[in-house]
Amino acid sequence: MLRILRHGVFGLAVFLGLFNATLPASAAYPDRPVHWLIGFSAGGPVDIVARIMAQWLSDRLGQQFIVENRTGSGGNIAAAAAINSPPDGYTLLFVAPNNAISTSLYKKLPFDFLRDTVPVASIMQLTNMLVVSNAFPAKTVQEFIDYCKANPGKVSFASSGNGTSVHMSAELFKVMTKCDMVHVPYRGSAIAFPDIISNKVQLIFDNLPSAMEQAKGGNVRAIGVTSPQRWPSVPDVPAIAETVPGFESVGFYGISAPKGTPPEVIEVLNKAVGEALKDPKLVARLAETGGIAKPMTPAEFGKLVADETEKWRKVVEFAGVSVD
Numbered sequence: 001m002l003r004i005l006r007h008g009v010f011g012l013a014v015f016l017g018l019f020n021a022t023l024p025a026s027a028a029y030p031d032r033p034v035h036w037l038i039g040f041s042a043g044g045p046v047d048i049v050a051r052i053m054a055q056w057l058s059d060r061l062g063q064q065f066i067v068e069n070r071t072g073s074g075g076n077i078a079a080a081a082a083i084n085s086p087p088d089g090y091t092l093l094f095v096a097p098n099n100a101i102s103t104s105l106y107k108k109l110p111f112d113f114l115r116d117t118v119p120v121a122s123i124m125q126l127t128n129m130l131v132v133s134n135a136f137p138a139k140t141v142q143e144f145i146d147y148c149k150a151n152p153g154k155v156s157f158a159s160s161g162n163g164t165s166v167h168m169s170a171e172l173f174k175v176m177t178k179c180d181m182v183h184v185p186y187r188g189s190a191i192a193f194p195d196i197i198s199n200k201v202q203l204i205f206d207n208l209p210s211a212m213e214q215a216k217g218g219n220v221r222a223i224g225v226t227s228p229q230r231w232p233s234v235p236d237v238p239a240i241a242e243t244v245p246g247f248e249s250v251g252f253y254g255i256s257a258p259k260g261t262p263p264e265v266i267e268v269l270n271k272a273v274g275e276a277l278k279d280p281k282l283v284a285r286l287a288e289t290g291g292i293a294k295p296m297t298p299a300e301f302g303k304l305v306a307d308e309t310e311k312w313r314k315v316v317e318f319a320g321v322s323v324d
Contacts, residue, residue, distance in 0.1 A: 029089055029264075029265050029268050030061055030062075030063040030089065030090065030268075031063070032063060032090065033063055033064040033065070033066055033090075034057075034063060034064070034065045034066065034089070034090050034091075034092060035066050035068055035090060035091050035092070036050060036054055036065050036066065036067050036068065036092045036093075036094060036255075037068050037070050037078040037079075037081055037082045037091065037092070037093050037094065038050050038067060038068070038069055038070070038075075038078060038093075038094040039070060039071060039072075039073075039074070039075025039076070039077060039078035039079065039094070039096075039098065039161075040069065040071055040075065040160055040161070040164075040187075040188045040189075041069060041071050041160075041187055041188025041189075041190050041191055042069050042188075042190070043188075043190040043210075044160060044188045044189050044190040044207075044210055045126075045189065045206070045207035045208070045209035045210045045211075045289065046094060046096060046207070046253070047067065047069065047188075047190075048209055048210070048289055049123065049124065049209065049253055049286065049289060049291065050067045050094050051067055052282065052285050052286065052289075053065075053123060053273070053276065053282075054066070054067050056276045056279070056282055057269075057272055057273075057276070060272055060275065060276070061268075061272055071161075071187045071188055072161070072187055073106075073161070073162070073163075074098050074101075074102055074105075074106070074161040074162045074163030074164050074167070074185075074323070075096065075098040075099060075102065075161065075163070075164065076098075076102055076106065076109060076163070078093060078094070079093060079099060079102075079111065079113060079117075080110060080111060082117070082256075082257070082258060083111050083113075083116045083117060083258050083259075084258075085258055086258070087257065087258040087259060087260035087261040087262075088261065088262075088265070089257060089261055089262065089265035089266075089268075089269070091257075091258065092120065092255050092256070092257050092269075093117065093255065093256045093257065094253070094254075094255065095117075095119075095252075095253070095254045095255060095256045095305065096164075096165065096251060096252065096253055096254075097164070097165035097168075097249075097251045097252065097308060097312070098161070098163050098164040098165060099113050099256075099305070100113075100305055100308035100309040100311075100312050101163045101164070101165065101167075101168050101312040101316070102163040103309050103312075103313065104309075104312060104313040104316040104317070105162065105163040105168075105312075105316050105321065105322060105323055106162075106163060106322075106323050106324075107322055107323070107324055108324060113305075113309070114305070114306060114309060115259070116258070116259050117256040117257065117258060117259060118256060118257050118258070118259055118260075118261055118266065118298070118302075119254070119255075119256055119298045119299070119301040119302035119305060120254070120255040120256055120257050120261075120266050120269050120270060120273075120298060120301070121254055121255045121269060121270045121273035121274070121295070121296065121298065121301060122252065122253075122254040122273075122294050122295060122296035122300070122301040122304065123252075123253040123254050123255070123273065123277070123286075123291075123293070123294070124252070124253050124277075124286050124291035124292055124293050124294050125250060125251065125252050125253075125291065125292050125294045126207060126208050126209070126250070126251050126252075126253070126289075126290055126291040126292070127208050127225045127226050127227035127231045127249075127250055127251070127290070128165060128166060128169045128205045128206060128207055128208060128211070128225070128226040128249055128251065129205070129206060129207075129208050129211035129212060129215070129222055129224070129225050129226070129234070129237065129290075130144075130169075130173075130203065130204075130205050130222070130223045130224045130225070130226070130240060131196070131203065131204060131206060131211045131214060131215055131220040131221060131222050131223065132144070132196075132202055132203040132220060132221050132223055133196050133197065133198075133199040133201075133202050133203070133220060133221075134197075134199075134218075134219075134220060134221055135199040136199065136202050136203065136221070138223070139221065139223070140223065140238075140243075141223055141224045141238065141240055141242070141243040141244065142243050144203075144223055145177050145179060145243070145244075148177070148179035148180065148181060149178070149179065149180075152180035153180050153181075153182060155179070155180075155181045155182070155202050155203070156181060156182040156183070156184050156201045156202055156203075157170045157181050157182070157183060157184065157201065157202065157203045157204060157205070158184050158185075158186055158189070158192035158195065158196055158201045158203070158204040159183060159184070159185050159186065159189075159192070159204065159205075160185075160186060160187075160188050160189040160192065160206070160207075161185050161186065161187060161188070162185050162323045163323060165205075165207070165249060165251045166189060166204060166205050166206055166207065167183065167185065168249070168312060168315060168316070168319075169205035169226050169249040170183070170204075170205045171183075171315070171319045171321055172247065172249060172315055172319065173205070173240070173244070173247065174319070175315075175318060175319050176244050176246070176247055177244055184201050189204060189206045189207065189210050189211075190210060192204055192206075193210070193214055193219070193220075196220060197214075197219050197220060205226060205249075207251060207290075208225070208231065208233070208234070208289070208290030208291070209289035209290050209291070212233070212234060212289075212290050222234070222237050223237075223238075224237060224238050224239060224240040224242075224243070225237050225238070225239055225240065226239075226240055226247065226248065226249035226250070227239055227241075227248065227249075227250050228241050228247075228248045228250075229241070231290065232292070233287060233290045234290065252294070252304060252305075252308065253291070254296075254301050254304075254305075255269065255273065256305075257269075266298055270297065270298055273295065274295045277293040277294075277295040278295075
């Protein structure tokens with residue numbers, strides 16, 4: 001009887017071991033801190049949204065989601081670091097329009113973003129806002145265009161780096177209005193604002209969260225938004241398209257991971273983000289930054305990134321800009 005009992009216990013142990021071995025990785029994920037790489041400086045719009053979402057995910061999934069700022073090269077330094085990380089779900093990338101733009105703008109990238117990453121989740125959509133120094137004379141989009149044309153090459157615009165939507169919104173504006181402006185790239189919009197406020201650089205087409213904060217604080221003057229219609233959180237600011245028909249630059253924020261990340265890990269993350277975007281308090285915080293919550297499946301988010309990549313490729317070619 002004892003021998004039978006021992007065999008039974010041993011058999012049960014073996015069975016449980018095999019059962020646990022076949023459990024999906026998601027059953028234990030995450031069991032240690034997750035690093036979330038963002039390509040822009042602390043205090044900027046991407047950083048603000050990333051930290052809001054990271055705190056929610058940390059609280060919900062029981063492990064710290066650590067936001068790491070890897071600035072430079074229009075977000076490509078962060079992208080490269082994420083792509084070269086182990087595909088285990090413990091290194092993620094904050095995805096924004098710069099990733100779609102860089103594919104065609106940068107001629108010597110060491111990676112192919114669409115090939116080397118997998119989509120995880122969409123967080124929100126947002127517009128950019130054209131803000132100018134208070135010392136700049138133009139108060140409307142039309143006055144801005146008239147001033148630029150009367151002073152070719154004398155107006156400079158800041159950006160959060162080459163290949164960001166902040167940069168390319170201005171390039172699209174230049175093409176569509178024939179305005180001659182000089183590009184001054186920074187390593188993040190938060191770093192650029194002191195120079196805009198002091199009028200060393202006259203303007204920026206910044207992501208709405210930081211642009212709205214600076215405008216509400218009276219540090220700069222808002223002239224227009226880059227969405228095709230007025231944006232819900234700033235209804236008093238005209239759409240640039242009201243003056244420049246067809247002008248549009250709407251951005252997106254989301255999460256991607258290195259290619260090869262297990263599908264079950266992606267499922268855990270997508271589900272958690274989806275739950276976050278149903279939380280009224282979190283949605284309200286995103287709205288305060290000017291964003292509109294936009295949950296998607298991984299496949300839907302992947303299609304959005306692919307579509308945006310093709311859209312910006314056409315703009316890059318039309319504008320005739322490139323970065324080596």
